[in-house]
Amino acid sequence: MSFFTTNNWFVWALLSAAFAAMTAVLAKIGIQGVDSDLATLIRTGFIIIILFVFVTMTGKWSNPLTLSGKTWLFLLLSGLATGASWVCYFRALKVGEAFKVAPVDKLSVVLVAVFACIFLGERPSLREWIGLGLVALGVVTLSLRI
Structure with a gap:
């Protein structure tokens, strides 16, 4: 199996x-x-070009107009959330130190678990919640000015 077609989520x-x-x-x-x-807009333009080339070259292009309304709605909402995240992230990077901004941004790991429980019915184990708690503790530790 080719490296680029692996289905190993961890990789x-x-x-x-x-x-x-x-x-x-x-x-x-x-x-x-x-x-x-402006930097976020320029970066997004590059992402669009790169993904268009990637999807085309890998033969994954299909008519997006055949997608369901639900798919379009949730991709739109996801895109809005991504855009808002990127704008906030770049603003934080502009004024903060990258080694502090990035871990706080990764608090999203904890929020994903909470949202996945609420909206997707996923149930992390106790061990997984402990790990998520440690991530949150790490974010708080990096954010404190002592």
């Missing part, structure tokens, strides 16, 4: 974490001397 999650880490550092450098909202 993709680790890659996501690595790219997210690079995003914070590269964005912090890239937003120097530019408004953070």
